[in-house]
Amino acid sequence: MSNEPSATCSSTCEPVGQFHLLRQRRFAAFFWTQFAGAFNDNLFKFAFTVLVTYQLQVSWLPPELAGLVIGALFILPYLLFSATAGQLADKYEHHAIIRRLKMLEVVIMAIAALAFWFHATAVLLVCIFLMGLQSTLFGPVKYAYLPQRLHPAELTGGNGMVETGTFVAIVLGSLAGGVLVDVGEHGRMLVAAGCLLVAGIGYATSRGIPAAAATDPQLAMRWNPFVVTWRNLRLAHQDMAVFRALLGISWMWFVGSVLMSQFPVIAKDVLHGNTQVASLLLVVFAVGIGAGSLLCEVLSRKQVEIGLVPLGAFFMSVFLLDLYLATRALPQPPELHSAWQFLVLGHNWRVLADLFLLCLFTGLYSVPLYALIQLRAQPSHRARIIAANNILNAVFMIVSAILTGLLLNAGVSIPQIFLALALANAVVAGYIFLRVPEYLLRFLAWVLTHLVYRFRVVGREHIPTQGAAVLACNHVSFVDAILLMAASPRPIYFLMDSRIFRNRLLGPIFRLAKAIPIAPQKEDPEAFDAAFARAAQVLRDGQLLGIFPEGAITRDGRLQRFRKGVQKIVRDAHAQGIAVPIIPMALRGLWGSYFSRIEVRNGENVAMVRPLRRGVFNRVELRIGAPVNGPSSSPEQLQAQVQHLLDAP
Structure with missing residues (x-):
């Protein structure tokens, strides 16, 4: 670890490259704390989903609804408590909040371990809600901490590393959850032990996060989430570039949630593959997002370069369109392909290339938007603006799930949904860029x-x-x-x-x-x-x-x-x-x-x-x-x- 000044490093630290940040305490401890949290969330969620779907017989929770209920319970706190989370992150020291939240995660996982032992499905659902709450409280602190400890020239690279780590953790956590719960009669306890271990690692790494002062310690807390959310959105609206960035990020989650939620269905009904193919799609998704996120610092020359946003948006539509063309008429095999059988077929490589490049350009699209918010939002209420963004993200994800369900029930095929997303993405991006011409100017x-x-x-x-x-x-x-x-x-x-x-x-x-x-x-x-x-x-x-x-x-x-x-x-x-x-x-x-x-x-x-x-x-x-x-x-x-x-x- 390098020697760090005790003051914030937004302007006092000499900027370094994104990979060198992992050797600096001001970033490395935070990165691994965030990585452990994302890993644990998805280890727990995916293992619990598989458990209810394939192993436990719960009369009041049908297997076909398990994933929907678990996902809804996890995202519900984002709607209810994001406004409060933003106020807490502005009012109190960030490093202290993070440590308390990681300790809360250890407690939640201890309760979940007991619930796994006693087959207490209702308690596990409560733990899902509590993990969603813990993630809700962590979100504003996460994005408010980075501009405090990073030089402005490091913001793009730092955000790229965090985005890459998050999506890699999502994939690894999901895969680990599926593997552990499927071991046999001891699978549930292996999951419980794994969740407790990762939570403990996360708390240990959080102890290394250096001090990060409160940005508005005199803030008077308000507990009505609707009033606070409205005020936070008004704060963001004072700078139209920041406000449109919030909308742009929420739109990215709209598109991403459609893909991630439908990967099992895409693998089975469109690509005619088994669960291995679904896992392969998830890996390609994460690698693509990570590659695009890391590429941002190279293409932006270590500054917050929102000129990459139109480039990312354009190619998101291009590869969504080609994904539609590549999947609309795939041949139906007599049985579902394994991952190897899927890869042997040449036409499937086009699908994987489209998915990878779609995710790569999604990374190019999203990272500069996060960095823009961190750079331009007023430090005194930066966390509250990020909290408002979390609420918008949750709303957009819920709307995307509802619209996708309605389209599928109306007989629209998944390839046709790709086409609809490509067209909608072009319209939304055009609206944002025409309303805030700075994006197009920076692209030029x-x-x-x-x-x-x-x-x-x-x-x-x-x-x-x-x-x-x-x-x-x-x-x-x-x-x-x-x-x-x-x-x-x-x-x-x-x-x-x-x-x-x-x-x-x-x-x-x-x-x-x-x-x-x-x-x-x-x-x-x-x-x-x-x-x-x-x-x-x-x-x-x-x-x-x-x-x-x-x-x-x-x-x-x-x-x-x-x-x-x-x-x-x-x-x-x-x-x-x-x-x-x-x-x-x-x-x-x-x-x-x-x-x-x-x-x-x-x-x-x-x-x-x-x-x-x-x-x-x-x-x-x-x-x-x-x-x-x-x-x-x-x-x-x-x-x-x-x-x-x-x-x-």
Whole structure:
């Protein structure tokens, strides 16, 4: 274990890669505690489901309803107690809550062990409810703890590791439950011993979780779950990007719960396989989710990159559609296939590939959304927003179960349900992305910085994660604003030349980004004043304002004289009591590219006339300097700082 500071590490720790986090106490102890909890939940649930379905004869709990009843009892606490869980997580120290919850798990598993011994099915159902309650109370703490102990650059990787570990634990726990309960007459006691052992391991690892302070210790507890839930949703609604992220995550659980709940039926009635094939599907599901979750850090370059969300959503629909095409007319064998017989048939590999890639892109879709909520939600009520998300997740999962049941009863086949999900996913994703254009803008920025340029950012930590700031950058090309978007974990509102704003190719993107067009004061004084008023409002709202102080794109590749507009904006904000630092930035490597004004046509410097002028994957670098005091800096001083960044080796 590495040496850890006692304070929170959201900004003080040096960021490390996602796999290196497992060697650090601030993450490793939490990860294994979460892993043990997810493993135990599914070991207990699956073993109990198999026990009631195949071994115990319970007159008041028919086998065909056992899975539904157990699942409903486990998810019911999410509806009843998530609001309370969010308040507890904001009010009390996170490490203390986690340890108490893990001790509660040990007690519940001890009761369950006795119930297994005495065949007390009713008591086991109570334990299912209590385990659901324990998971409900743990959820908000889990996602509120991560941004406290992780650097912002580690949030995507940390969430990817947690998601991967959770789904691997779900599969391993389910498989272990099925194997242990099927051993024979001692199977029930092996399950009981296994649950107690894992609960004890979880408590032991929780003792290693470092201190994590309460975010709102003065919070007055309110016990009406409906009122608190409504207030939590209103808190989330204050930031539309956060609120739509909640909806996006809940939609992911809607789609995922349809698949997971139907795996046995899909294996038997669609793929014509036995229980081994159902287990194989569950393994592919978990591996796909894990692969996508781990891939997020690589593709996002260690920042919260919501540009991956549209990419994930698009391919979720693509592979749901292909899953429909691959399964709609599979041949009916004389008997159910084993896993090996299933794998021998070539056409089944297409089904497995579709399922794996569907889950991989689901991981790409979900991890950035979780990281976005953790990064942008106010720390004082972050856990309550996550609690509201848990309630939404539960509601979406219940609705998905009801709708799936109604469709199946109406004669709709499972492949047709895949088709319906593909179409519905496209509609839901389109709605979210059009309502919050930042997702699409970040996707375009991601494409530009991954598929057009080799983009490198130096000094990203100087961009503040909260509060107002002015980002001042040299102006080299028509895509400067998009590159700055790609480097920032937060949205940027750009003040830009009205002629660039009206560009036919890129103008729609700038309008979507709510850029602020500005014209020279002599040409259009009303537009000039309106632009400065809008810029002042952006800073009052605590947002990032992007400015190109040169006022126009360079025509010779050299830094032009900085104008006074940036100082006027900062000093006006200072006069209103708003402290606004200026972050100097320098783009290097763009001069000579397709989007720069290097071409001379009819005596004019023009851009975007020779595609692939310098080929593809050109090196482009953004250097970000330390914040400077806005009111006291002059245009000449700011220009000198940007020039220093341009000249740095």
